[in-house]
Every structure is written in C-alpha cells, then in structure tokens.
Amino acid sequence: MDKTETDTRTVGLLADPGIAQSLANRVASRLETVLNEKYEDGTRWVIEVDPVSLPMNESGQVIVNKHVARLREKYGWEFVIYLTDVPQYERGQPVRSIINEAHGAATLVLPSMGVPRRRAVVRFFVQALHELAGGGKPPTRPTSLGRVLSVQVRIEDSADSGDHYDSIEGLRGRVLLVVGMILSNRPWRLVPRLSSALAGAAATGAFGVFYTSIWSMADYLSFRRLVLITVVSILVLTTWLLFHNRLWERPKGARRREKLLLYNIATVFTVALAAAAMYALLFIALLVGSLVVIDQAFLSFELDHEATMSEYLNLAWLAASLGTLGGAIGSSFDEVKSVQRATFSHREFERRNIEFGSFDAEEP
Known part of the structure; x- marks a missing residue:
C-alpha cells in the first residue's frame, strides 16, 4: 500500500433526499478543502x-449506530x-x-441549524469530525454577545450508549427549530405541486381583469381594503x-405534544408561504396581461x-385576490400525496417503514 493510500481518510456523508442532499452536494468540496x-x-x-x-424507531430517533459497521465494511468509510x-429529541430537548x-458516527439535524444553512453545515460537520477523529470537543471562544445569544447545551447520554448530544434549549431554540423546519419543508417547492x-386562480383572475365592473371596484377600493382582501x-x-x-x-414518538405544536406551526407557515408565492406569481401575470x-x-x-400605472396595479391586485380564492377550489384536483410530502409527519411515516435492505444495494 503506497503512502497516498495510507494517508487518505474517507468520510461518508449520508443525506436525506431533498434539501439535506442538496446542501451535502454543495458543501462536499468545501468540506474537503477545510x-x-x-x-x-x-x-x-x-x-x-x-x-x-x-x-x-418508534420514538422518532433516526437509527445510525446499528448500521455503521455495514456501511463502513461495504464502502470503506472511516467515519x-x-x-x-x-x-431529533433527547431528554425533552x-x-x-x-x-x-x-462507532465513528454522527448525526447532524438540519432544522436545528436555523437559517445560515451552508455555513452551519460546514461548521458543525467539522466540529463533529474533530470529535470522531479523537480530538475531543473543539475549544470555543465565544464573544460576550455570542454567549448571550447561544442556545446550545452539551448533553452526555446516561444510557451508556456513548452518544453525546448538542441540544438547543429555550424559546429561542424553539424559534430557531421552527425556522429550520420551514426551510426544510421548502415552501417554494410546494407551488409547482x-x-x-x-x-x-389564473382563470378566475383573468375573468376579473376583463370584467369592467372589477375595474371600477379596484379603482374605488382603498389601499387598506385591498390589503385586507389580499x-x-x-x-x-x-x-x-x-x-x-x-x-x-399528528406526530408520534417522544415529546408528542411539543411536536404537535412545532410541526403544525411549521406546516401552517410552509403552506402560507407557498400560497403567498402563488399569489405573487399570479399578480405579476395579471399585471402583465392587463x-x-x-x-x-x-x-x-x-x-x-x-x-395611470396605479390603476393597473390596483386592477391586478384585486384580480389576483379573487383568483386566489378561486384557486382554493382548483386545488381540490391536485394530488393529495404530492402535497403531503411537504410535511414532516408524512416524511416521518415513510421513514419509520424503511427497511435497511431497501437501500443497502445502492452505491454512493
């Protein structure tokens, strides 16, 4: 075995299909450089x-450690x-x-990282690998502001499994988690579905654009009333x-009540953002058409x-609002399962029914 092979250390970065996979592909080369x-x-x-x-498993925990040996043997990964x-939850956090x-294994939970996704993935990946490679927890020197804003706490597992957890706690931690969950749901991907x-919505809005009574109504309504209708x-x-x-x-597993609240908040905001994005696209299309x-x-x-341009804007504004109301009826014909894939509970249900052998034959 030559020196190059001896000095090469390979890390397998597994990623859930979707935003996790997209981020993993984008940061892989950056991780190697760092x-x-x-x-x-x-x-x-x-x-x-x-x-x-x-x-x-049934408690909602991702199973990693039990599969590490098979993955390492098959692909030659060191970590x-x-x-x-x-x-993921541990001790209620x-x-x-x-x-x-x-086991030489780590799990990074994307929603708990909040908004700065690419930079956060690189930072937490390097920290985790530093510990796995025997370096221990890397020293941190937070600023005074950083200490005040920090929500992260280290938890040692009492079940003697050897796991170490970095939890996010308090109200700020929950807000960070919800924001991360909304981003992981990718509201912009829901619009094409x-x-x-x-x-x-387009058909109803187009009718409004070409109906002269709507022109007069849009011209008459105040700014506040148009905002309210929107x-x-x-x-x-x-x-x-x-x-x-x-x-x-209706999430299952640990912390069911908290998940019920957080998951539904994330779902409502995901759908609302998708609806708002659809409204914006409809407004632009109707404005151009008018x-x-x-x-x-x-x-x-x-x-x-x-x-003037103001009248055209008001017309497209009101027509988009009427069209959005019509879009609610049109959504009845969309595939339900396709829309449900944008929620956490549906993805959790699919994940609970995965058998390791179903992806064991795939090559990285």
Whole structure:
C-alpha cells in the first residue's frame, strides 16, 4: 500500500433526499478543502456523499449506530456522518448533533441549524469530525454577545450508549427549530405541486381583469381594503389546502405534544408561504396581461378619469385576490400525496417503514 493510500481518510456523508442532499452536494468540496487545511499532517480527506434516508424507531430517533459497521465494511468509510431533515429529541430537548466516537458516527439535524444553512453545515460537520477523529470537543471562544445569544447545551447520554448530544434549549431554540423546519419543508417547492390551484386562480383572475365592473371596484377600493382582501384570500387558500390535503400534523414518538405544536406551526407557515408565492406569481401575470390587453384610453374612459400605472396595479391586485380564492377550489384536483410530502409527519411515516435492505444495494 503506497503512502497516498495510507494517508487518505474517507468520510461518508449520508443525506436525506431533498434539501439535506442538496446542501451535502454543495458543501462536499468545501468540506474537503477545510479539512485538508485544518489537518496539515499529510492526510488527505475525501468526502463521499450518498443520498439515503435511514430508518427511524418508534420514538422518532433516526437509527445510525446499528448500521455503521455495514456501511463502513461495504464502502470503506472511516467515519459516517448523517445529515437529516427530521428533528431529533433527547431528554425533552431538540438536538443539533449526535456524536458517537466509539462507532465513528454522527448525526447532524438540519432544522436545528436555523437559517445560515451552508455555513452551519460546514461548521458543525467539522466540529463533529474533530470529535470522531479523537480530538475531543473543539475549544470555543465565544464573544460576550455570542454567549448571550447561544442556545446550545452539551448533553452526555446516561444510557451508556456513548452518544453525546448538542441540544438547543429555550424559546429561542424553539424559534430557531421552527425556522429550520420551514426551510426544510421548502415552501417554494410546494407551488409547482399546486398546478390545479394555480390554473384555477389564473382563470378566475383573468375573468376579473376583463370584467369592467372589477375595474371600477379596484379603482374605488382603498389601499387598506385591498390589503385586507389580499390577507383574507391567502388565509382562505391556506386553510383550504391544510384541511383538504389533511396536512394537520399528528406526530408520534417522544415529546408528542411539543411536536404537535412545532410541526403544525411549521406546516401552517410552509403552506402560507407557498400560497403567498402563488399569489405573487399570479399578480405579476395579471399585471402583465392587463398592461398588454387593456388600452389606457379605454381604461380611462371606463373609469371616468385619467388611468395611470396605479390603476393597473390596483386592477391586478384585486384580480389576483379573487383568483386566489378561486384557486382554493382548483386545488381540490391536485394530488393529495404530492402535497403531503411537504410535511414532516408524512416524511416521518415513510421513514419509520424503511427497511435497511431497501437501500443497502445502492452505491454512493
């Protein structure tokens, strides 16, 4: 065996399909660079990314340690780090990382990292690997502000499993978790799945653009009333999507009551953001359509005053609100399971029914 092979250390980075996989692919080369700069001892670090979902047990914990030996034997990985988008709990607290030096394995929980995703993944990955490689917990020198804002606490496992947990605690920790859950749900990916809703909204909105009574109404309504109509239309669409697609979460496992609250908050905001994004797309389309089709002189004649860009904006605004209400009915024709995949409980249900052999044959 030559020197290059002797000095090469390979890390298997497993990632749940979706945003976790996307982030893993984006940070893999950066991780190799950071590790090779950090360990200036001639060692060459290699990161191999494999998109896969590991099974969960009945308490909602991702199973990692029991599969590490098989993964290491099959792929030749020295360490295994799993990036998951499912929140994990230990002693009643959501955790950000789970590290087991004996197994050479770690789990990084994406939602607990909050908003700065790529940089956070790199930082927590390097910290976890530092511990797995025998370096112990890396020393931290937080600033005074950093100590005040910190929500992370180290927990040692009392079950003698060798696991170490970094939990996030308090109200700020829960807010951070909810924000991370919303991002992991990827609200922007839900919009294309609402094709029927978007089609219904576009048809209803187009009718409003070409109906002269809507022109007069949009011109008459105040700014506050238009804002109120917008909010109501988005709320109606959000509520319809939640109940028609049975998106209300009923999580299982540890901390069921807390999960019930956090999961449903994340789901409501996910759907609301998707509805708002659909509204924005509809508004832009109707504004362009009204500018192209409705002549300014004719609009001025119908309104009995000079029409400006403001009148076109109000017209598209009201038409988009009416169209969004029509989109709620159109959403009834969208595939329910496709919409449900944007929620945590559905993904947890699928993960609980995974058998390790179902992905054991895949190559990284």
